[in-house]
Amino acid sequence: KAEIEARTITEDGQVFLQKAAQDGLETVWDRYQAQKPQCGFCELGLSCRNCSMGPCRIDPFGEGPQRGVCGADADIIVARNLGRMIAAGAASHSDHGRDLVEVLRKVGEGHAPGYTIRSEEKLKKVAAEFGIAADGKTPADLAVELAHAMEEEFGTRKKALTFLGRVPEKRRAIWDKLGITPRGIDRETSEMMHRTHMGVDNDWQSLLLHGLRNALSDGWGGSFIATEVSDILFGIPQPVPSEVNLGVLKENQVNIVLHGHNPIVSEMIYEAAQDPELLALASEKGAEGINLAGLCCTGNELLMRRGIPMAGNHLMTELALSTGLVDMMIVDYQCIMPALGEIATCYHTLMISTSDKAKFPHMAHHEFHPETAQSKARELVRMAVENYERRLPAKVLPAPNTPTRMMAGFSVEAILGALGGSPAPLIEAIKSGAVQGAVGVVGCNNPKIRQDFGHVTLTRHLIENDILVVDTGCAAVAHAKAGLKVPEAAALAGPGLQQVCKSLGIPPVLHMGSCVDNVRILDLAAALANALGTDISDLPLAAAAPEWYSEKAVSIACYAVASGIFTVLGTPPPIFGSPKIVKLLTEDIEGLLGASFAVEPDPEKAAARIEQHIRQKRKALGL
Ligand code: SF4
Ligand code: FE2
Incomplete structure (x- = not known):
């Protein structure tokens, strides 16, 4: 039990980790354990296999080789x-x-x-x-x-x-x-x-x-x-209510789970799931309806525009299958663990891959192309409906917790709309100190960090200190599960932010979308800077990726810093083999870009760093 609690803070996660173990599944956490100890050279970024004179590695203690075969240090x-x-x-x-x-x-x-x-x-x-x-x-x-x-x-x-x-x-x-x-x-x-x-x-x-x-x-x-x-x-997202956690999977409905990143496939599935003929077929099969649920960013895209509920974030993707309630999982690309197909073989779940560039073991490949997507989507939804009666009752365990309510859909247009059409009221709130600043808390889950703990702990601290949080990706789903994305969560915020949220009827943590939608945060930051005739780096802003794992997150963190936003990473990137590079990225780069990176695995300390940064920026602006 202690081991399970150390893996995730989420109630449904803990229940289904147990269920997965009972069903004999190997999850991402087990595989992480089996990999330990992980390669120290790679962790430090000191191994290279860019050519065939290598592979090479540099001894961080200075005793072994200090150069690769080519001479690279x-x-x-x-x-x-x-x-x-x-x-x-x-x-x-x-x-x-x-x-x-x-x-x-x-x-x-x-x-x-x-x-x-x-x-x-x-x-x-x-x-x-x-x-x-x-x-x-x-x-x-x-x-x-x-x-x-x-x-x-x-x-x-x-x-x-x-x-x-x-x-x-x-x-x-x-x-x-x-x-x-x-x-x-x-x-x-x-x-x-x-x-x-x-x-x-x-x-x-x-x-x-x-x-x-x-x-x-x-x-x-x-x-x-x-x-x-x-x-x-x-469509441009607008505020929309929805719900989150594995409780969104319905015992008496056909459950289709959509996982990946690009809305091209999932939007067509959404349309097909409204088809009266397919709904009639579902009812013929004894189901009360066709229930769509999202995982990762494909889920976020559907959530933002259609209010489709979220089953969970990255580390929940395997556990969602262990409910035995998923009649079909449809994936497009990115962040889809290659383990999923095999896990599904333990259940009745149909696993479908859809992109010509993303195929997976133990998945049936149904390629989507714009010309035929509509008919393909109908075909898949029909297959899912027909699969409903093949559920294995002995393997089914509905989530014991009810879904948590949340609000999503905060595009830049929606936020400006809520403010009456211009960023001026937000700027005023920042000037008055009611809102001290804003932080983008974004990124993934990583089994190296207790699931959702990094996101939720950091964000709770920030809103308590009157810092508005905007979020995307798996961080956003973590916050939603923790109940931070309903207007009532304003009660958890400091007095200033609480007041602002109450007067606008918004939560203190605003869901801005999927991982590519981090650009909505950039766009908003640029709009604020332009309205003030200043630079993004002058504003009391920051970003954090407390549980990041992917290469995409590295690119995001780098464009955030290059755009002038101080960014704190929870898991260390593989750069510590070069003290010069660490110093450049965490200190000297500030002089060039007006922003830098920090690495801080402890979310409470990360919150303190960010709060200090925001105080400094406010002071420099004379606030
Ligand atoms: Fe990398 Fe140079 Fe070694 Fe090739 S020889 S693997 S490029 S360090
Ligand atoms: Fe994502």
Whole structure:
């Protein structure tokens, strides 16, 4: 029992860890245990296998080899490894964005039945930013033109990404001076792979600078496109009530769980699940309905726009299956553990992969393409309904806890809407001190940290101290499970923040979406800075990723810092093999970018660091 409680703070997590053990499943926590002790060289970033003269590793104690076969020292190896992590993360977000651009183009061309333009308002706004005049054009024409312009962003023809138009002047000047203004999205990732090939860039500082540029090509490029095009195609999120935890899986309904990151597949499943014919079939099979539930960011996308409940975050993905209630799990890509398919073989669950670039063991592959997505979605929902009667009663355990209520849907447009259309009231609240500042608490779960403990502990401290929290991704789901995302949670906030939340009817922790939607936080920060005629780094803001695990999170953290936001990481990144790089990223970079990283595994200490940072920023602004 103590071991189970050490793994997660969540009630449903603890119950289903026990159930999983009973059913003989091996979970992510077990596999983590089996890997211990993990390689110390890799933990420090000191191992390299970039070429076939290696693999090489540097002895951190100074006794063994201090150079790889090629002559690379600890600093070069750590910088190259970090650079490749950024490149992988930026590539993931940006490829996700590109897939959406493809759908946008095909909608315009009339080749994507079922998809449509849900926000003409955003289509026109973004088209205008790309210099495309809307006059006299149909939304379809505009969609095609905008898609073509966005396709160009991925290439090399522009000097700087178009969305940099939203970045404060002062920040742009800093990037230009450092030579890190992002050019084409793919160019920066491709160049990172080139630079880190043996015998190319062997200056650790210039490698790190390019790492920042690569991350910026994600934040103000690939991820930005992903979010904006999702809004164009599926609508701009507005505040919406929903619920969270494994209790959202219904015993008497067909449960379809959607997992991954891109809304392209899940939106079509959402449409198909409303189909009267399929609902009638469900009722024929004895089910009271078709219940959709989300996991990870595909879940967040559906939650933000449709109010679909969340079954859980990253570390709940295996445990969701152990309820025995999942009739079908549909995945797209990113953060889908390759273990899931095998776990599902213990139950009746149908596991479906949908992306041409993401296949998994023990999953049936049903590839989605814009042209056929609508009919494919119906086919899958039908299969799920037919699978309902194959549930194995002996293996079913409904969650003992009722779902926790929450509120989501806080896009920048929704937040500004709640404020009456402009950031002025928020700025006033910050000036008056009612709201001391704002922090983005984002990122994943990681079995190295007690599940959700890092997120929830940090966030509780911040709101108690009148700091508004905005969140995305798995952090957002952790906060929701802990009950922090209902307006009543204002009672947990300090007196100033409490007052602001009550007058607006909002929770003290605002759900801004999926991981690519971290750009909504950037966008809001830039809007505040622009309204004040200042730089993002002057504002009392910070970011934290208390339980991060993925390469995407590394890219996000880097674009946050490069955009001027102090960022605290809960799990140490693999850089500690180079004291010079640690010093640069945690101290010296402040002088260049007006922001730095900190690493602090203890969430209470992280809260104290952030509060101190916010006090300093306020003081500098004369507040
Ligand atoms: Fe070793 Fe250098 Fe090759 Fe890396 S690039 S494996 S350090 S020889
Ligand atoms: Fe995510």
